[in-house]
Amino acid sequence: MRRLGRTGIEAGTVHLVTATGALARRGRHDAVLRQRALSTCRGELKGVGLDELSAPGRALP
Structure with missing residues (x-):
């Protein structure tokens, strides 16, 4: 199970946060x-649905 992750939180900057914190925000x-x-x-995702794009990530433990 992933415990840490990086995500944009404030002013477009990337922060290291706990998985729980990322989900809460x-x-x-x-x-x-x-x-x-x-x-x-946009160019790389032309014709790709968001469900199709997110499925591999959602399948991760």
């Missing part, structure tokens, strides 16, 4: 992170 930051990922990788 996800609701507040999910829309921003999703939009940033889609705008940054």
Whole structure:
């Protein structure tokens, strides 16, 4: 089980946080992170659904 992770939390900076902390903050930051990922990788993600994209990550223990 993953205990630490890196995620954008404040002002677009990346922070090392616990898995519990990241999940607790996800609701507040999910829309921003999703939009940033889609705008940054728009060309590479053309025709790829978000469910298809997230499935491998969700399958991780």
